[in-house]
Amino acid sequence: MRKIKRMLNEIIEKLNSSNGRVAILTHTNPDPDAIASAFALSYLIESLINRKVSVFYDGIIGRVNNRIMVDALNIPLKKTDRRKIAGYQFVCLVDTQPAKKNNCFPEGKRAFFVIDHHFEDEGTVNAKYIDIRKNVGSTAAMICQYFDITGVEIPTPIATALFYGIKTDTDGLLRDYSRIDERYYRRLFPHIDYRILHNIEYPPLPKDYFYDFADALNFARVYNDILIADLGETFVPDMTGEMADYLLRMEDISLVLVFGEYKNRMYFSLRTSKKGKKLGIVSYELTEGIGSGGGHNKTGGGVVEDPLLNKKIFLERFFDRFGVVSEKLSLFYSKIK
Numbered sequence: 491m492r493k494i495k496r497m498l499n500e501i502i503e504k505l506n507s508s509n510g511r512v513a514i515l516t517h518t519n520p521d522p523d524a525i526a527s528a529f530a531l532s533y534l535i536e537s538l539i540n541r542k543v544s545v546f547y548d549g550i551i552g553r554v555n556n557r558i559m560v561d562a563l564n565i566p567l568k569k570t571d572r573r574k575i576a577g578y579q580f581v582c583l584v585d586t587q588p589a590k591k592n593n594c595f596p597e598g599k600r601a602f603f604v605i606d607h608h609f610e611d612e613g614t615v616n617a618k619y620i621d622i623r624k625n626v627g628s629t630a631a632m633i634c635q636y637f638d639i640t641g642v643e644i645p646t647p648i649a650t651a652l653f654y655g656i657k658t659d660t661d662g663l664l665r666d667y668s669r670i671d672e673r674y675y676r677r678l679f680p681h682i683d684y685r686i687l688h689n690i691e692y693p694p695l696p697k698d699y700f701y702d703f704a705d706a707l708n709f710a711r712v713y714n715d716i717l718i719a720d721l722g723e724t725f726v727p728d729m730t731g732e733m734a735d736y737l738l739r740m741e742d743i744s745l746v747l748v749f750g751e752y753k754n755r756m757y758f759s760l761r762t763s764k765k766g767k768k769l770g771i772v773s774y775e776l777t778e779g780i781g782s783g784g785g786h787n788k789t790g791g792g793v794v795e796d797p798l799l800n801k802k803i804f805l806e807r808f809f810d811r812f813g814v815v816s817e818k819l820s821l822f823y824s825k826i827k
């Protein structure tokens with residue numbers, strides 16, 4: 491706590507003694523944890539330095555839930571790219587790190603501040619201030635702690651966003667969570683907007699969603715307790731995560747891989763209900779040289795570049811890793827007919 495307090499004090503001092511522009515950057519195709527953390531951190535910094543802070547993402551906000559989250563809570567997220575980020579003196583990365591491939595932070599630039607809960611690449615993070623705690627379930631919970639330490643009150647829209655961020659990253663405190671997630675999840679609950687939270691969690695869904703859903707079921711193949719689903723072309727990249735979460739609920743299944751293509755890249759998501767699987771590291775290894783991947787213990791995911799060439803390599807690595815005999819994969823749907 492004391493170390494974090496000192497770090498936050500220094501950050502605020504540094505920002506107050508300069509006029510440099512401040513940007514907060516999420517990972518590409520941000521998830522609720524990244525969106526909430528960026529939103530909350532911008533508010534916190536703005537209330538302590540009296541200067542505008544810009545909140546950026548790149549890629550797309552795909553999941554319908556996330557788009558409603560941004561709209562309903564008036565989150566001032568703006569789209570950016572490598573070139574624009576290069577022009578900012580102070581860049582804070584949330585839920586990602588400079589060396590990771592899942593963001594548009596310019597190579598070689600030094601970040602001002604990195605707050606994340608994913609494992610570090612080779613322990614080298616090029617940033618002035620670093621708060622990376624991979625035992626914590628969400629970046630949002632770490633930001634809640636900052637509010638605690640600085641004594642800044644959390645307004646309702648930010649409380650709602652942070653709550654949803656912790657909830658989605660830890661599956662409602664059931665997956666890869668820590669005491670810190672638990673503490674703030676409970677503490678935020680009385681302060682959130684329940685109606686908005688409900689609207690975010692149960693939005694109307696476009697027809698494309700159900701086409702992807704149908705593909706997931708029709709083309710799902712099973713080997714023992716492993717289920718693999720190919721979505722073909724997906725309408726948003728984060729559909730793989732949504733389907734993987736859903737398919738993991740199937741009885742007798744403990745590991746799910748869902749992949750699909752979007753704009754000539756292949757996105758994939760891994761989920762397990764078992765302990766000790768380290769799917770973040772697995773995702774990193776499955777994509778070495780052909781893309782990028784990361785995650786936590788029970789969740790993982792990433793991107794495979796040039797799927798025409800590399801999809802086969804990726805799948806063979808996956809089969810190897812989990813002992814899947816590809817000839818013995820059987821169509822799930824044909825089983826229940």
Ligand SMILES: [Mn+2]
Pocket residue numbers: 523524585607627628629659
């Ligand atoms: Mn996260």
